[in-house]
Amino acid sequence: MITYIVRRVLSMIPMLLVISFVSFAIIQLPEGDFFTTLQSAQGSSGGGMSNETADLLRMRYGLDEPFMSRYFKWIAGFPRGDFGYSFEWTTDVWSLIDDRVAYTILIGTASIFVMLVLGIPIGIYSATHQHSPGDVVLSALAFLGLSVPGFLLALLWIYLGGIVLGWDVIGFQSREFLDAPMSAAKAWDFFVHLWPPAIILGLASTAQLMRIMRSGMLDAMNQQYVTTARAKGLAENTVINKYVVRSALNPVISVVALEIPKIISSSILIGMVMSVPTTGQLFLRSLLSQDMYVAGTFLMIMSIMLLLSNLIADLILAWLDPRIVYA
Numbered sequence: 001m002i003t004y005i006v007r008r009v010l011s012m013i014p015m016l017l018v019i020s021f022v023s024f025a026i027i028q029l030p031e032g033d034f035f036t037t038l039q040s041a042q043g044s045s046g047g048g049m050s051n052e053t054a055d056l057l058r059m060r061y062g063l064d065e066p067f068m069s070r071y072f073k074w075i076a077g078f079p080r081g082d083f084g085y086s087f088e089w090t091t092d093v094w095s096l097i098d099d100r101v102a103y104t105i106l107i108g109t110a111s112i113f114v115m116l117v118l119g120i121p122i123g124i125y126s127a128t129h130q131h132s133p134g135d136v137v138l139s140a141l142a143f144l145g146l147s148v149p150g151f152l153l154a155l156l157w158i159y160l161g162g163i164v165l166g167w168d169v170i171g172f173q174s175r176e177f178l179d180a181p182m183s184a185a186k187a188w189d190f191f192v193h194l195w196p197p198a199i200i201l202g203l204a205s206t207a208q209l210m211r212i213m214r215s216g217m218l219d220a221m222n223q224q225y226v227t228t229a230r231a232k233g234l235a236e237n238t239v240i241n242k243y244v245v246r247s248a249l250n251p252v253i254s255v256v257a258l259e260i261p262k263i264i265s266s267s268i269l270i271g272m273v274m275s276v277p278t279t280g281q282l283f284l285r286s287l288l289s290q291d292m293y294v295a296g297t298f299l300m301i302m303s304i305m306l307l308l309s310n311l312i313a314d315l316i317l318a319w320l321d322p323r324i325v326y327a
Helices: 002-027 034-044 051-061 067-076 093-128 133-147 150-164 184-221 224-231 236-274 279-289 292-320
Strands: none
Touching: 002 067, 002 292, 034 051, 034 279, 093 133, 093 184, 093 236, 093 279, 093 292, 133 184, 150 184, 150 236, 184 236, 224 236, 236 279, 236 292, 279 292
């Protein structure tokens, strides 16, 4: 197993290099660069930057160099944690995005927890009570969860929580705690504000997870080994929990790994609607302003998270199913 993990981690390096090259190339496909965008923005507001000044700034920040030269300078800093410089915010990229990346990972982890806690038990209940009123109602709710976009749920929560109930539902912290020193009350307020966006992000995936768990359970319940287990006189709960659920979890784990990038991309709209500090708003702004190192770093982080989540999913599958052997 250790050999397999080391081999998978080493195989990620060339894959990440390819992703970094493609990302860096795609980000620069639009004509011009950050200073072209800056000149256009200043011109539309009545100001202006001369072409000579823009060219001097390009020379200062190396934007006049060939594409491959800029690319190699960018990736050369990765081993020491240098992801480039943000032209718009005039600071190092990592110092700009580290808090947002940490919060996005935290909210993504919480949404995955919501997916698992809700999706798996509901899927088990629906499969073991097939065609019952509870199964029909839960299936209808699952289809509703799949069809309603997350930003609409966020708007509904802002209306119900903020207007109807009068709660402070915008942002990651209540106003009175924003500049307050760390305390138990501030930590609890942060915890309370974390769960609404996490639940909203996880609901669509929960609905999909519930349907996959239900279909996996129904398929496993018709297998020969389950019939044999029942014929041996095992209790129904033992048959379901020991054999059926364990078998049905295999596709669920794979789906959860694939849902992680979807959760990250969905956090863009959720972050904008609920004013929480996810990577989405800053990523979108960096794309619009052609702040290429910020945008490229976000794409690299999302790629790393996808690769790591797939590795973790493979390891969990091997633990759940003894038939899976990784050499």
